[in-house]
Amino acid sequence: MIRWDAHMCLPLHPQASFAPIDLLRASGLNYVSINVGMDMNPLSQIMSVIAGYRATIAAHPDRYVQVGGVADIERAKAGGQIAVGFDLEGAIPLLEQADMVALYARLGVRQIHFAYNRNNSVADGCHDVARGLTALGRRMVAAVNAAGLLMDCSHTGRQCSLEIMAASGQPVIFSHANPLALVEHGRNITDAQIRACAGTGGVVCVSGVSKFLGTNTPTAQDVARHAAYVADLVGVQHVGIGLDNGFSEPGLNDRPPGDFDPAYWWPEPAGYVNAITGVCYTPIDTWSKLASALQATGMRAEEVALVLGGNMLRVAQQVWGSAT
Numbered sequence: 001m002i003r004w005d006a007h008m009c010l011p012l013h014p015q016a017s018f019a020p021i022d023l024l025r026a027s028g029l030n031y032v033s034i035n036v037g038m039d040m041n042p043l044s045q046i047m048s049v050i051a052g053y054r055a056t057i058a059a060h061p062d063r064y065v066q067v068g069g070v071a072d073i074e075r076a077k078a079g080g081q082i083a084v085g086f087d088l089e090g091a092i093p094l095l096e097q098a099d100m101v102a103l104y105a106r107l108g109v110r111q112i113h114f115a116y117n118r119n120n121s122v123a124d125g126c127h128d129v130a131r132g133l134t135a136l137g138r139r140m141v142a143a144v145n146a147a148g149l150l151m152d153c154s155h156t157g158r159q160c161s162l163e164i165m166a167a168s169g170q171p172v173i174f175s176h177a178n179p180l181a182l183v184e185h186g187r188n189i190t191d192a193q194i195r196a197c198a199g200t201g202g203v204v205c206v207s208g209v210s211k212f213l214g215t216n217t218p219t220a221q222d223v224a225r226h227a228a229y230v231a232d233l234v235g236v237q238h239v240g241i242g243l244d245n246g247f248s249e250p251g252l253n254d255r256p257p258g259d260f261d262p263a264y265w266w267p268e269p270a271g272y273v274n275a276i277t278g279v280c281y282t283p284i285d286t287w288s289k290l291a292s293a294l295q296a297t298g299m300r301a302e303e304v305a306l307v308l309g310g311n312m313l314r315v316a317q318q319v320w321g322s323a324t
C-alpha cells in the first residue's frame with residue numbers, strides 16, 4: 001500500500017527546512033508533491049527554490065528520493081525514505097513557451113495546473129472572469145501530455161477546467177480541491193467537474209484546508225467526509241488526498257519580491273480575509289488518522305487503500321510512463 005499526498009507547500013525559499021517532510025515520512029507517507037512556485041512567483045525565485053530543494057534531497061539520500069517515475073516511489077518505500085516530486089501552480093512560469101514544460105519535467109516537476117485563481121494567457125483562474133482555454137492553452141495541454149506530466153485543474157476556472165479535461169489525452173487530476181456541493185466556495189469544484197475528471201480516468205484529491213472544508217478546525221474526519229462524497233458521486237477509484245498543508249518558518253522570508261499584492265491573488269469578494277491569513281490546515285499527524293476516518297465513512301480496507309494512494313499511483317503509472 002502506497003500513501004500519496006498530492007500537494008503541500010514548504011516556504012518558497014531555497015533554504016527551507018524539510019522537517020515537515022520528515023514528520024510526514026514518520027506518519028507513513030510514501031510520496032509527497034511539493035509546490036515549487038505559483039503564478040505570483042517570479043522565475044528567479046522558482047529556479048532558486050528548485051535548486052535549493054533538489055540540493056536538500058540530494059544531500060539526504062537516507063531520507064528522500066527525488067522522483068522521476070513510479071519505480072522511484074517503490075524504491076523509497078523499500079528503503080524507508082519518502083519520495084518527493086515537485087508541482088507548479090500556474091502557467092506564467094512557462095513564459096508562454098510550450099518547450100518550458102519538458103524543461104520543468106527534467107528539473108523534477110511531475111504535476112502542473114495552469115492558473116492560480118486569476119486569469120493568464122494560458123487559462124482562467126477560479127476567481128476571475130470566465131473566458132475559456134486559450135489557443136496557447138491548448139498547445140500547453142499537448143505539451144503536458146507529451147512530457148508525461150500530471151495535468152492538474154486545481155485553482156482553475158470551472159469552464160476552462162472542463163475544456164482542459166476534454167483536450168487532454170491523458171487522465172487529469174485535481175491535486176487539491178473539494179466538492180462545492182458540501183461547501184460553497186469559488187475554489188471548490190462542481191459535480192460536473194468531478195464527473196469530467198473521473199471521465200478522463202483521473203482522481204480528485206480532497207484538501208485539508210479549513211475554508212474549503214467548511215470548518216475552522218479541520219480534522220481527518222472532515223477530509224474523509226469530502227472524500228466519501230466524491231466516492232459516492234463517481235466511484236472510489238477516482239478519489240485521492242492532497243492535504244495542501246502550508247508550512248512557514250520563522251525568519252525565512254518567502255514573499256515574492258516586488259509589488260506583490262496578496263489581495264489580487266486571494267480576493268476578498270471570493271471569500272478571503274486578508275488574503276489567506278487565518279486559513280488553517282489539518283494537523284501534521286492527519287496521515288496517521290486518515291485510514292480509520294475513511295473506514296468510518298463505510299469504505300472497506302481495499303477502498304481506503306485506493307483513496308490513500310492506490311488511485312494516484314495508478315494514474316501516475318499511466319501518465320508519467322507515457323512521456324514521448
Ligand SMILES: [Zn+2]
Nearest residue numbers: 089154155176
Ligand atoms: Zn494551491
